[in-house]
Amino acid sequence: MRLVVVILLVVAAGLLAAVPLLGDAVLVQYGINALLVATLAQSWNIIGGFAGYPSFGNSVFFGLGIYGTAIAMTQFGLPFGVGLCLGAALAVLCALLFGLPVLRLRGHYFAIATLGLSFAVAAVISNLEIAGANIGLILPLIRADGMFYELALGLLVACVLCVYAISRSRFGMGLIAIREDEDAAASMGVNTTLYKTAALMIAAFFTSIAGGIHAYWITFIDPASSFDPTLNVRMVIMAMFGGPGTVLGPVFGALVLSAIYEMLASWISTAAALLFGLVIVIAVIFMPRGLADLAVGLRRHGPGYLLQNIRRHRI
Amino acid sequence: MSAAPILEVRDLTKRFQGLISINRVSFAIEEGEILALIGPNGAGKTTLVNLISGTLAANEGEIRFQGAHIGGLPPFRRARLGIARTFQVMKPFPSLTALDNVAVGALFGLQGGARTRAAAREQARQLLAFTGLAARAEQDAVALGGPDRKRLELAKALALRPKLLLLDEVMAGLNAVEIEEVVEVIKQIRDSGVTILIIEHVMKAVRQLADRVLVLHHGELIAQGSTDSVFKDPKVVEAYLGKRRA
Numbered sequence: 227m228r229l230v231v232v233i234l235l236v237v238a239a240g241l242l243a244a245v246p247l248l249g250d251a252v253l254v255q256y257g258i259n260a261l262l263v264a265t266l267a268q269s270w271n272i273i274g275g276f277a278g279y280p281s282f283g284n285s286v287f288f289g290l291g292i293y294g295t296a297i298a299m300t301q302f303g304l305p306f307g308v309g310l311c312l313g314a315a316l317a318v319l320c321a322l323l324f325g326l327p328v329l330r331l332r333g334h335y336f337a338i339a340t341l342g343l344s345f346a347v348a349a350v351i352s353n354l355e356i357a358g359a360n361i362g363l364i365l366p367l368i369r370a371d372g373m374f375y376e377l378a379l380g381l382l383v384a385c386v387l388c389v390y391a392i393s394r395s396r397f398g399m400g401l402i403a404i405r406e407d408e409d410a411a412a413s414m415g416v417n418t419t420l421y422k423t424a425a426l427m428i429a430a431f432f433t434s435i436a437g438g439i440h441a442y443w444i445t446f447i448d449p450a451s452s453f454d455p456t457l458n459v460r461m462v463i464m465a466m467f468g469g470p471g472t473v474l475g476p477v478f479g480a481l482v483l484s485a486i487y488e489m490l491a492s493w494i495s496t497a498a499a500l501l502f503g504l505v506i507v508i509a510v511i512f513m514p515r516g517l518a519d520l521a522v523g524l525r526r527h528g529p530g531y532l533l534q535n536i537r538r539h540r541i
Numbered sequence: 542m543s544a545a546p547i548l549e550v551r552d553l554t555k556r557f558q559g560l561i562s563i564n565r566v567s568f569a570i571e572e573g574e575i576l577a578l579i580g581p582n583g584a585g586k587t588t589l590v591n592l593i594s595g596t597l598a599a600n601e602g603e604i605r606f607q608g609a610h611i612g613g614l615p616p617f618r619r620a621r622l623g624i625a626r627t628f629q630v631m632k633p634f635p636s637l638t639a640l641d642n643v644a645v646g647a648l649f650g651l652q653g654g655a656r657t658r659a660a661a662r663e664q665a666r667q668l669l670a671f672t673g674l675a676a677r678a679e680q681d682a683v684a685l686g687g688p689d690r691k692r693l694e695l696a697k698a699l700a701l702r703p704k705l706l707l708l709d710e711v712m713a714g715l716n717a718v719e720i721e722e723v724v725e726v727i728k729q730i731r732d733s734g735v736t737i738l739i740i741e742h743v744m745k746a747v748r749q750l751a752d753r754v755l756v757l758h759h760g761e762l763i764a765q766g767s768t769d770s771v772f773k774d775p776k777v778v779e780a781y782l783g784k785r786r787a
Contacts (some may be wrong), residue, residue: 395658399658406634413616414697
């Protein structure tokens with residue numbers, strides 16, 4: 227059974243890698259976006275799904291990845307790879323410095339504090355000359371969507387492998403214990419501060435690399451679009467839709483929701499956002515624990531699973 | 542006959558704003574004994590356990606475990622030194638199975654504990670059997686009933702392989718038969734070399750188990766000694782029953 231899943235995933239990754247060969251430019255562009263967003267949802271899953279800390283500061287790491295790459299390439303003429311490293315270093319450092327105080331807060335307080343962080347960092351960036359202030363920066367133009375696509379796919383695969391490793395490890399067990407009951411976890415020997423901070427730093431790393439790839443691909447960047455809090459909301463929705471705290475759920479959640487949104491947008495452009503919202507409301511009602519739980523639930527209980535959810539949550 | 546006490550508490554004080562919850566409490570626990578901590582509701586018993594386990598930080602006083610000061614250590618360090626506790630308001634990991642609940646303790650407890658998840662599960666399985674939860678191993682903790690949750694708390698604490706076990710009302714809500722079972726389990730734990738501090742309102746169990754009794758009232762130690770002498774102490778009777786009955 228496990229072998230079958232692995233083979234299917236390898237085949238799926240291979241097929242995805244071959245998509246640029248089709249020569250459909252629109253599909254590749256859609257693919258880059260979807261793959262990057264899937265990486266963002268999967269990164270959020272590490273801190274939000276495993277450790278149970280609903281971060282609204284992950285868009286900060288995305289923005290720092292964007293700006294690290296952009297500043298390195300435009301202001302210092304450094305290569306793209308160095309830019310990615312700079313962006314990642316900034317984001318991981320930010321996760322460490324802000325994580326230590328902010329991760330002392332729990333639940334809603336943590337969410338609000340991290341949301342505040344995203345506004346604060348955006349304000350700082352838009353006043354930095356080196357970051358192009360509130361006008362932004364223009365990166366070297368490059369037409370290589372195939373490369374960006376493969377980079378985005380490679381990053382997503384790395385992120386999934388990392389989450390898989392976490393899910394099998396002592397570290398992952400500690401994160402889950404923190405999510406379930408932090409006081410009990412601490413009294414059972416889990417170094418909660420270290421684990422939470424490490425989880426946030428790992429999430430920051432993958433999120434910022436995605437930001438760097440996005441920056442070079444999109445070419446023109448500015449503070450408003452780089453530190454967009456609604457992007458963070460999308461990460462949360464996609465991870466929750468797929469199944470927080472699972473290895474593959476957030477990836478499927480992101481890819482499925484991206485596809486639905488794209489289809490809605492091309493069929494009925496004006497009402498797309500409305501219908502998208504409707505999809506999410508229905509999903510929350512019928513499968514509050516995500517696609518991953520839906521798969522298990524349907525196998526175990528059949529279609530009655532959907533009704534059980536309604537009854538269990540007294541909707 | 543015995544060497545230095547395993548736990549020594551001196552002049553421990555805890556204030557919540559103006560309210561003094563624990564007032565200059567001093568006592569020691571000898572290695573291998575069962576010490577019962579009793580007192581009326583609100584006496585500060587759970588607060589005392591929280592101070593020893595590190596869940597709360599004391600305002601004054603010192604705590605020594607095996608001779609070393611531990612008052613400044615975070616809870617996870619105290620757990621790894623060998624101090625395990627149960628929570629009166631039970632704190633299971635709700636969406637984990639009973640087995641994984643216990644495995645967390647085996648993974649993170651005292652050095653020499655399990656270092657792989659498979660080994661941790663193996664230890665957890667034995668502890669579930671020991672506490673009478675073997676049949677519930679694969680159930681999510683949230684689906685367990687009250688008595689089983691109490692047993693789970695006990696199994697989770699034991700998974701740390703503790704030297705000192707702090708039991709906060711593990712018998713509350715159990716029926717007479719279940720209490721007998723837990724008393725037997727606690728005796729076996731003691732016989733395996735674990736020192737135990739037990740908070741308990743079930744006096745029959747206290748009589749069966751305790752080598753010594755501490756009585757806490759309004760945050761102060763008002764009596765300590767053998768079970769019989771403590772229960773005869775007029776101050777203790779007054780604390781429990783009021784002045785006119787005494």
